Amino acid sequence: MSTLPYRSKDNGPSHDADDDEEEEDVDETGYKTVKDAVLFAVEVSDSMLRRPQITSEKADTSSPLEAALKCAYHLMQQRIISAPKDLMGILLYGTEASKFYNEDETTRGGWSFPHCYLLTDLDIPEAEDVKALKSLIEDDSDSEDAKNLFQVSGEPVSMHTMLFCANQIFQQKAANFTSRRLFIVTDNDNPHSDDKSYRSQATVRAKDLYDLGVVIELFPISSAKHAFETKLFWDDIVYKSSPSDPDAIMYNPSSLMDVDKSRLRTGNADGISLLQSLISTISSRATPKRALFSAAHLEIAPGLRIGVKGFLLYKHQKPVRSTYIYVSGEKPEIVKGRTTRYADDFESGSRNVEKAEIKKAYTFGGEHITFSQEELSKLRDFGGPIIRLIGFKPTTALPVWANTKNSTFIYPFEEDYIGSIRVFSALYQNMLKKQVFGLSWLIPRKNATPVLAAILPTLSAIGADAGTNQAAVSKTGCPQGLHLIPLPFADDLRQNPPSMHKTPLRAPDGLVDEMIPIIEKLNLPKGTFDPNRYPNPSLQWHYRILQAIALEEDLPEKSEDKTRPKYRQIDQRVGEEAVRWGNELQKVYKEHVAENPDAANLGEKRPTARGTKSKETDEPAKRSKKDNGEVVSEENMRKTYEKGQLSKLTVTDLKGFASSKKIATTGAKKTDLVERIEAWFEQK
Secondary structure, three states: OOOOOEOOOOOOOOOOOOOOOOOOOOOOOOOOOOOEEEEEEEEOOHHHHOOOOOOOOOOOOOOHHHHHHHHHHHHHHHHHHHOOOOEEEEEEEOEOOOEOOOOOOOHHHOOOOOOEEEEEEEEOOOHHHHHHHHHHHHOOOOOHHHHHHOOEOOOOOOHHHHHHHHHHHHHHHOOOOOEEEEEEEEOOOOOOOOOHHHHHHHHHHHHHHHHHOEEEEEEEOOOOOOOEEHHHOHHHOOOOOOOOOOOOOOOOOOOOEOOOOOEEOOOOOOHHHHHHHHHHHHHHOOOOOOOOEOOOEEEEEOOEEEOEEEEOOOOOOOOOOOOOEEOOOOOOEEOOOOOOOEEEEOOOEEEEOOHHHOOEEEEEOOEEEEEOHHHHHHHOOOOOOEEEEEEEEEHHHOOHHHOOOOOEEEEEOOOOOOOHHHHHHHHHHHHHHHOEEEEEEEEOOOOOOOEEEEEEEOOOOEOOOOOEOOOOEOOOOOEOOEEEEEOOOHHHOOOOOOOOOOOOOOOOHHHHHHHHHHHHHOOOHHHOOOHHHOOOHHHHHHHHHHHHHHOOOOOOOOOOOOOOOOHHHHHHHHHHHHHHHHHHHHHHHHHHHHHOOOOOOOOOOOOOOOOOEOOOOOOEOOOOOOOOOOOOOHHHHHHHHHOOOHHHOOHHHHHHHHHHOOOOOOOOOHHHHHHHHHHHHHHO
């Protein structure tokens, strides 16, 4: 498919409500479909258009404005595939030109929002929108179109005008959306330093946005000469999240916050660093927090309950099909699903079956025993959603192998029970102090299968310097709170395979000593693994192919895999140490085999010294003809191929040549190797 599927912006894919019901009823209050609307508000000013001074050949010369538009472009690329129902728009403010819905200079005596230019309307990103933004980014800033668009206004734009413009856009395009956010990108930390009335009006407009349910996110841009001061103006505009508001977006991550908690640093004089920091910051806050469940309360004791919400912090990402595409028509269209049930009636043929005619039954004694929906619900009813605390055990009593499923992070909220945060905090601190975990009876949703779960506190936020970090996260980067870990039943555990050793083998001290410098030199920064720095290569490759098809771009030849080890750096750091450790390991292994001749693993042949005589044949053991690792050259192999004598070569020669030419050799016999090499020569 070379074009983006046609889709109406008013009609999305629908599913029949009469689909088969799941065994586990879904609690609609805990699984709300969250539609997200993000509006970028980027300031256009002389400082935002100023390009950084080039400090190196690899440095990017993008101005802060271009870097912000590139971030919006990258986010739009992701959203058009991963979240096709979410809205996104771009608003420029501070421009000489103005643009709003169905307005011109003569409309109602002028512009409603002067110096505000709606570059991309708040809507579902489509291929044309992405192409237009891409052409604007790749176009030279000295071109005529860019000059007209990025021309700075002669008078400063008022912030209350921009905020009111964003308010109108959200009300017209995303009135009923659950999540609405305004991303402001600017380097001006004090827009109205001399006019208190404008500051007051901007504060009122910001409060109107929050009352509407819009969350304002600030992405400040600092330079090497100027650090962004939020206390001058933006602390009154951007509301920081509080513990009583668990749905609020976390504001000012520690990576951007200075010591006094008022200066924000994003980037420096280098444009590429600015772009990377902006993309990283925007991506970290691109997805709103969505509760996995909120109806299950934490019951600490009979009659003592507090409100908690459950969040899934870690999950394996996989390609998800959001819609089916019909490609046999003039234009590819999104399929609207509908389910119809038929029954084979011998008298009247096939006929539609109504939902009331369907009954569920179990086979017992050769007979079908039917149950009504109410009876089935009672059979699966173990009570309402609840996290019931049974007791406490030492943390050492929780084995590592008990963590077989994804944990759920729980955090308090006070919508149902006032004082939940204080009780939750006291419970967390005492569990952390006494090093215990809680054993609980868990039913996360209505009609869910009950399980026993461990309630485990996260690590303390106190670092190595005995100081609490500003983001209040543990050493592993996890926020402070409690984790629910479902414990396995006996049927969920597998027996370990039989071992030939009564006691596990221990590496000798010499081998351990050789590994110490390798571990020290290959340690990660700050000693922690950050999964956000290593995207899923297969998932990103899947999205990259879809993006190329939708935007009519050339298909990429290879994917970017950041999970692959950096072999050159590893070799430079620990090349010699790794060789010494390998030699020591080989030496220790030979000594172990010599002392324990019966210690070979099951199904493994015992090693035979090369050149020694076999016990059965009393003949010298055969040696490989290519012990030195030589590979047959392409010229010699071609001569052999032209003579039709490939089958006379050894399997070692065939595999060596096939591997050098990247021809598949896995599971191939000699005849398969000959056929593949012949096919390779035929293609050339």
